[in-house]
Amino acid sequence: MDDLNLIKGIGPKTKGYLEKLNIYNVNDLICHFPFRYEILKRSDLFNLRQDDKIIIDGYIDSTPSVFRFKGKMNKMSFRLRTKEAIINVVIFNRAFLKNNLTINKEITVIGKWDLLKNTIVASDIMFGLIGNEIKIEPIYHTVTGLGRKQIINFIDGAFNLNPEIDDYVPDFLASKYNFLDKRESLSILHHPKDINKVKKAMLRLKYEELFMFMLKINFLKSKNNEFKKGQPKEMDKDKIETFIDNLPFKLTSDQLKAVEDIMSDLSSNRVMNRLLQGDVGSGKTVVAVIAMYIMYLNNFQSALMVPTEILAKQHYKNIKELFKGIDINIRLLISSTPKAEKNEIYKELEEGNINIIVGTHAIIQDTVSFSRLGLVITDEQHRFGVKQRNNLRSKGELADILYMSATPIPRTYALTIYGDMDITNIKTMPSNRKSIITYLKQPNEIKDVLAMINDELDLNHQIYVVAPLIEENEKDQENVEKLTRQFELAFGKKYNIGMLHGKMASSEKEKIMNEYANGDINILISTTVIEVGIDVKNATMMVIFDAQKFGLSTLHQLRGRVGRSNLQSYCILISEHEKERLKIMTETNDGFEISEADFKLRGQGDLFGVRQSGDMNFKIADLKKDFKILMKAKEDANMFIKKSMMDDYPAIKRIVEGSFNLD
Ligand code: ADP
Numbered sequence: 001m002d003d004l005n006l007i008k009g010i011g012p013k014t015k016g017y018l019e020k021l022n023i024y025n026v027n028d029l030i031c032h033f034p035f036r037y038e039i040l041k042r043s044d045l046f047n048l049r050q051d052d053k054i055i056i057d058g059y060i061d062s063t064p065s066v067f068r069f070k071g072k073m074n075k076m077s078f079r080l081r082t083k084e085a086i087i088n089v090v091i092f093n094r095a096f097l098k099n100n101l102t103i104n105k106e107i108t109v110i111g112k113w114d115l116l117k118n119t120i121v122a123s124d125i126m127f128g129l130i131g132n133e134i135k136i137e138p139i140y141h142t143v144t145g146l147g148r149k150q151i152i153n154f155i156d157g158a159f160n161l162n163p164e165i166d167d168y169v170p171d172f173l174a175s176k177y178n179f180l181d182k183r184e185s186l187s188i189l190h191h192p193k194d195i196n197k198v199k200k201a202m203l204r205l206k207y208e209e210l211f212m213f214m215l216k217i218n219f220l221k222s223k224n225n226e227f228k229k230g231q232p233k234e235m236d237k238d239k240i241e242t243f244i245d246n247l248p249f250k251l252t253s254d255q256l257k258a259v260e261d262i263m264s265d266l267s268s269n270r271v272m273n274r275l276l277q278g279d280v281g282s283g284k285t286v287v288a289v290i291a292m293y294i295m296y297l298n299n300f301q302s303a304l305m306v307p308t309e310i311l312a313k314q315h316y317k318n319i320k321e322l323f324k325g326i327d328i329n330i331r332l333l334i335s336s337t338p339k340a341e342k343n344e345i346y347k348e349l350e351e352g353n354i355n356i357i358v359g360t361h362a363i364i365q366d367t368v369s370f371s372r373l374g375l376v377i378t379d380e381q382h383r384f385g386v387k388q389r390n391n392l393r394s395k396g397e398l399a400d401i402l403y404m405s406a407t408p409i410p411r412t413y414a415l416t417i418y419g420d421m422d423i424t425n426i427k428t429m430p431s432n433r434k435s436i437i438t439y440l441k442q443p444n445e446i447k448d449v450l451a452m453i454n455d456e457l458d459l460n461h462q463i464y465v466v467a468p469l470i471e472e473n474e475k476d477q478e479n480v481e482k483l484t485r486q487f488e489l490a491f492g493k494k495y496n497i498g499m500l501h502g503k504m505a506s507s508e509k510e511k512i513m514n515e516y517a518n519g520d521i522n523i524l525i526s527t528t529v530i531e532v533g534i535d536v537k538n539a540t541m542m543v544i545f546d547a548q549k550f551g552l553s554t555l556h557q558l559r560g561r562v563g564r565s566n567l568q569s570y571c572i573l574i575s576e577h578e579k580e581r582l583k584i585m586t587e588t589n590d591g592f593e594i595s596e597a598d599f600k601l602r603g604q605g606d607l608f609g610v611r612q613s614g615d616m617n618f619k620i621a622d623l624k625k626d627f628k629i630l631m632k633a634k635e636d637a638n639m640f641i642k643k644s645m646m647d648d649y650p651a652i653k654r655i656v657e658g659s660f661n662l663d
């Protein structure tokens with residue numbers, strides 16, 4: 001329902017801005033929560049040091065002067081008479097305030113204190129004195145064209161309409177936890193007076209979201225159990241064994257176990273809904289290939305969906321190789337596939353001539369239809385939203401689904417957020433693999449590091465270098481641009497150096513990644529954007545600057561870019577901070593162990609990539625940070641289902657069943 005018109009000041013243009021913030025109606029406005037709170041308390045001018053944050057009030061002591069730069073920038077300065085002293089204020093791009101800043105006007109200024117120049121570099125100016133009050137300022141996400149004040153006014157306008165607010169916490173749970181009323185909680189978040197109240201209000205709203213989330217997971221699970229297949233798949237044991245025997249390597253015991261799990265799913269009368277978790281390089285692809293082979297024997301089509309074109313091409317090549325000698329039609333479908341070929345593929349998919357299709361999201365577009373789609377596999381599944389996945393599922397009536405993920409997460413956690421799926425873990429690595437040797441180095445040992453890089457380059461091996469930032473900023477951290485310049489100086493004469501980061505166009509990224517994969521680039525310097533799952537066998541060294549900036553799981557993911565062949569590989573972490581934590585990386589290569597340790601150390605992991613992308617749109621809860629609340633919500637949701645209470649709460653039932661329309 002679009003009811004934003006009812007709020008004063010919202011016309012078509014403003015609506016456009018609000019839509020950018022995902023606000024489409026009055027309810028969205030009320031749920032546009034501050035992403036943080038600023039606690040404002042007058043600073044003691046005499047106790048501040050250079051560059052400290054400052055909040056101070058006083059009277060305007062000089063008419064502001066405005067200086068305009070080229071473009072749209074401007075700088076305004078004036079004197080402020082505070083209780084303690086007269087000081088200077090400069091503020092950028094607020095020239096529009098000038099007419100309101102008259103002599104003797106009472107204002108409060110927030111900014112950074114430049115002690116040496118007796119000047120505040122202000123980030124904000126508020127009217128009125130702050131005095132001895134402690135103010136809590138809600139900070140909202142905004143977009144250009146829409147100011148904070150406007151957002152606050154609109155939210156107030158939304159509250160004034162007194163809209164219906166649905167409360168999804170069952171009354172008996174609300175009283176068990178002594179929760180605040182929902183409307184009151186919402187109001188507190190937008191009009192914070194007391195930080196403890198804010199916490200209480202947040203707790204209630206987070207719980208509500210997580211409780212509903214766990215109900216949905218429970219619902220998905222029961223839904224999945226209901227799906228019956230007409231005919232379980234036949235397992236032609238001889239053919240499957242022959243296929244496995246003819247593979248270029250012997251399967252590890254965990255791979256065999258995974259194959260068994262899948263076979264038992266496929267031969268049952270339930271639809272498969274399995275998550276295959278395993279470290280990078282643990283050999284998930286071949287397990288998927290065996291599943292696709294079983295489908296082929298049963299005359300069903302399989303689709304393998306991956307997040308990027310590079311990964312799609314890589315998989316396509318590998319899969320064709322593994323099916324060598326078998327008469328099976330495998331095709332690649334990505335957005336860069338020529339139009340004529342695409343049309344031919346669509347036709348053949350519909351006619352059933354293609355057995356296996358490998359591709360990006362291009363394979364779930366509406367133009368694609370299958371003759372007999374039996375199995376859908378998504379690799380690095382966290383990149384796909386629930387919607388996309390359901391879309392794919394709907395293409396094959398009751399298709400079996402296998403999700404593959406290289407981001408091991410702790411068991412309790414997995415069982416909670418993936419509670420709707422069955423889980424298989426691959427923990428052992430193929431035995432031909434040498435384990436990656438990891439070193440922790442200080443920034444002042446950079447010479448050693450460069451020598452080690454040089455040794456690898458001499459062997460014609462390739463290097464990854466990762467830094468937390470793209471460009472220089474005031475935080476004194478390593479950045480990709482600077483490192484690229486430095487590496488050019490050090491190695492540029494003999495070797496090619498490439499740069500990769502998230503601000504580049506995706507075609508440009510793809511080009512660089514391809515050049516690296518082809519060996520044309522020797523050293524790739526990047527942020528964490530390097531693809532999960534990318535397989536450059538000749539890359540043997542991963543160097544990570546400012547390693548303390550990353551969670552252990554992220555470091556482990558990055559390290560997994562190397563060690564992908566029988567060549568000895570290395571990971572070098574450079575940091576002088578958090579040695580204890582980083583040391584774990586030098587002690588183990590087991591992703592499960594690392595994520596478990598990360599989880600324990602921080603009460604949360606960074607859980608790299610876990611169901612993050614648009615998949616779960618939490619407004620206030622955070623799956624990673626609110627783990628304790630999640631566990632409570634899980635317990636309560638289980639009890640709620642067990643006691644079949646859903647029918648007593650129609651509002652809850654409507655949401656839970658409505659949000660996962662699998663048809
Ligand atoms: P991931 O789990 O990261 O997707 P892949 O399936 O890409 O891993 O496998 C990594 C590499 O290991 C591939 O080159 C694959 O051919 C190889 N591989 C897989 N299983 C085995 C095995 N049992 N023995 C030896 N090599 C294997």
Ligand code: MG
Pocket residue numbers: 284285379533
């Ligand atoms: Mg993979």
